Amino acid sequence: MKKILLSFFIIQLISSCTKEDVYEPFIFDNPEIEISIPVNFPELNTSFYANVPTKYGVELGEKLFNEKRLSADNTISCSSCHMQENAFADHNEKGIGIEGRIGLRNAPPIQNMAFMQFYNWDGNKLVLENQPLVPIITFVEMDSSILEVIGKIENEEEYLNLFYNAFGYKEITADRIYNSIGQFEYTLISANSKYDKVKRQEGEEYTDEEAQGYQTFQDKCASCHSSELFTDQSFRNIGFPINPDSEEGGRSRVTGEIDDYMRFRVPSLRNIEYTAPYGSFGQFATLKEVLDYLDNGVLDADNLDPILKDNGNRIPLTENEKENLISFLNTLSDTDFITK
Template identity: 75%
Template sequence: MKVFLKISSLLFLSMSCSNDNYEPVSYDNPELSLNIPVGFPELNNSFYTNKPTKYGVELGEKLFNEKRFSADNTISCASCHKQSSAFADNNIQAIGIEGRIGLRNTPPVQNLAFMKFYNWDGSKLSLENQPIVPIITHEEMDSSILEVIGKIQNDTSYKTLFQKTFGDENITPERIYKSIAQYEYTLISANSKYDKVMRNEGATFTESETQGYLVFQQKCSGCHSTELFTDQSFRNIGFPINPNSNEAGRARVTGNMQEYMSFRVPSLRNVEYTAPYGSFGQFATLKDVLDYFDNGVLDADNLDPVFKNNDKRIPLTEQEKGYLISFMKTLSDGSFTNH
């Protein structure tokens, strides 16, 4: 009888500790309140179904800096997207694992919550669909999302963060993408000298900056419009052509040769920190870009009317170029780039 009672007691204790009675720890994961700048364009629709949360952003930032995303564990998103360069880098073209050279210049990661298209050719319409591109691209990380999950799924720190963010420890591709997007949604740059002047916060333009703003409004604002300083359109502006046969600009996505070598108009925010310039780093400095516009760009059947209708150039005096550069530097946000 005593033996029976002893066994029964052990069974009861075993059952009481079983997974059937396990109560998972619940964490409060509030949505973050983002400071949406006045006058910025509408948020991307995907933002509303994946709003940044306390732990989602923490997880996303950790994943953004995770080198195990790459096949040889040497390259993370942050390897090419450096904060000091407005989350771009200063290489002519992106450099991936084993020193492989990518097709294009690394785009900055800033104000992406307000963008309608991602990548220079607009191949993605939501941030949640974008991270897979560098993960699988041979010249970048040359891996797969399943390989990534295999590397991190037993990492206790990740298990904890996935639990805090999503309610359980299950690591899935969708959750990885959503977390990275949540982090990127928080990377908002709107505290430059220009912003402070526009908000009447005591900052004032110098004479050179004021003249540059006037030249900018006359000769640049047609494409670099809105508070993002891009209209997010795709244009062929006659830059020197990338000889890589895989390059076709927007036409790579649409198959429409009327969009051959058209690229998304870049934002000029923090442009001081994102050299070199052009889809594959054709220009080392802002002065080089302005000289090229002044001297005349390459002709093309689909050359943007801004150039097509003006003898393939934007005429600028040397003084106007200096003014423009002075103004563009007012778009530098040191609080965003840690300068």
């Protein structure tokens, strides 16, 4: 009798449920963002394909990029040092962290990260998603921990909803924080400068000064600042003034090789008009100062780049060439990128 009653109860329970209650599947709607790869740009890096930008992943990443609670005292965010109006760099010689602590190096711009094979001045990160933890835990930057960051936001409804929309789960984890910031940074593509418009034949033309500067660039700069990224992504010692901080060793801090001492990743020249000062610790206030230094002669070193060593430790430039070269470099400025 008990078995009959139990069977009847189960039948009644099932029949009382709607079709939606029993069979409606969960639909996770977070479409991938279409990334338009500019003409002649290099291949996307392999990490991109493991963390393709999505609608809500990018939205979450942008919010976290601007979140000051990533720092121990809730005063600085990623965007404090990487400002959009400066092509996601700043105008300080060295990065400034919480309590005014001074970092080791100049904050580099964040642009075209999806096409880069190395990150940071010394290339110590090969995967973009591994980079956000560095400023969070570094004493002279945010001086926090990822667990502390999670603790600050894990009970906020807005964040819980954003993580749910981005990843299908409300749980906030370290990897989801890193991946969402990475997704946002992958979308920061700059390829709409005057240079790009001239190249695409969109009605723009170089002035005489810009055209002459482009020729000088091809003759004296393009071997290092090559490709549409305007960097060959190599590491070179070009004899710039040496950082007085004893912790600095350039690429050798990563490899442990003496031959990599004071070698740094060749920076992209895109949006260089907005990213002063220049050099790994802001050695030069203006582009003219950089060109004057290269013209006058750089510091000698056993591992000085052969391009300089074979030319008497300098890149000779006339004053007219310098003026024209700067005019050309200013055509790499992408006003849409710094304002959109």
